[in-house]
Amino acid sequence: MANGLPNPLLTADAARSLVDSVDAFLFDCDGVIWKGDQLIEGVPETLDLLRKMGKKLVFVTNNSRKSRRQYSKKFRALGLEVTEEEIFTSSFAAAMFLKLNNFSPEKKVYVVGEDGILEELRLAGFECLGGPEDGKKNILLEANFYFEHDKSVGAVIVGLDQYFNYYKMCYSCRYASLCIRENPGCLFIATNRDPTGHMTSVQEWPAGAGTMVAAVSCSVQKEPIVVGKPSSFLMDFLLKSFNLETSRMCMVGDRLDTDILFGQNTGCKTLLVLSGVTTLPELQDASNTIHPDLYTNSVYDLVGLLQQ
Incomplete structure (x- = not known):
């Protein structure tokens, strides 16, 4: 004051x-x-x-959609000289959280988010699955349908995901919830909980990472570790x-x-x-x-x- x-x-x-x-x-x-x-x-x-x-x-x-390398390219495209070393993103923070907490390289990371998280995880030496690819997947809610998940997933990371819709919510939330609930010690990490974001230059949109985090959090009845x-x-x-x-x-x-x-x-x-x-x-x-x-x-x- x-x-x-x-x-x-x-x-x-x-x-x-x-x-x-x-x-x-x-x-x-x-x-x-x-x-x-x-x-x-x-x-x-x-x-x-x-x-x-x-x-x-x-x-x-x-904003976890891009990695530090990708953000450096965006800065240059806008006429600003900014190096990767000057950029700290929540996607980088998520990867470094695992690194600092000695996350086993034998474990995998399931991502509800975009390429920025996947790239930072891979640069840190972690194997990951999910991401934008899951936007193409669907589930069949039939009487004998059984949803399989990878038992080696040791962490679920949720960030901003522009591919998130009802079908991906059904698939990703189910996958994430199974990993968190059934895989021993599986971590639940959120890049951030921003409720809104500037998806265009003229309007703020109610579609920040917080909406995706809320969906997963609701499905598992558990609060995440927030790194952003x-x-x-x-x-x-x-x-x-x-x-x-x-x-x-x-x-x-x-x-x-x-x-x-x-x-x-x-x-x-x-x-x-x-x-x-x-x-x-x-x-x-x-x-x-x-x-x-x-x-x-x-x-x-x-x-x-x-x-x-």
């Missing part, structure tokens, strides 16, 4: 103070850097200015990759319950931008209990304010 206000607007003085007090900016992507496949106005100028000021830039996204924001799990890798203190970082995001809460949970400064999911009325609503250190309309505001 600054200046006695729960939601202080970013000003020129506050922008200079913020930049002087941090060494690294952690940026969410959807709603902050882009919407769908469209770059948000002023992002290149903002990133260039911060780099020239010697700031480390890191991109932390809950606001969980602090990703921060462990940030700290290992960059010699920085969390108090010298600023999390920039458009969601209160993921980005801003992630920053607060890990001891970062927080800057909310209103270019994505959260609106000003939502931020100022009396029922809101998550307050950023600062808020502004978009990251581009930093350029104008720092040049005043």
Whole structure:
């Protein structure tokens, strides 16, 4: 809380103070850097200015559809030079969670999600099944139908899946539930629980990973281990990759319950931008209990304010 206000607007003085007090900016992507496949106005100028000021830039996204390699390609396609090492995704977090917890390479991973999760798992040395291919499968609910599942699956990972429909829900939830319930010690992991997502540049859609996670969670009557924001799990890798203190970082995001809460949970400064999911009325609503250190309309505001 600054200046006695729960939601202080970013000003020129506050922008200079913020930049002087941090060494690294952690940026969410959807709603902050882009919407769908469209770059948000002023992002290149903002990133260039911060780099020239010697700031480390890191991109932390809950969107598990792409791997770090695939996201690096998307950044380049939008005219932004960002390396894989600067990108931390929830798909990467899921793979690293298994790695850190000594997940047996003899076990398989069943994925309700897209190629980003599959690629990160394979790069980490794990054998996986499921993913987009299961969108082509169906089940026959006949009297003597018996659903087989792989007994060697030791983890189920659920993330954003644009191939999810009623038929895939029947197949994937059944497969996942059998693995979780019947395979001893099988882990249930969610990349994130975001309820919505920017699938296009003009609209937010009620089809975030949280909807897929909810379907599987409901079928198994069990809550997952969440590795994406606001969980602090990703921060462990940030700290290992960059010699920085969390108090010298600023999390920039458009969601209160993921980005801003992630920053607060890990001891970062927080800057909310209103270019994505959260609106000003939502931020100022009396029922809101998550307050950023600062808020502004978009990251581009930093350029104008720092040049005043």
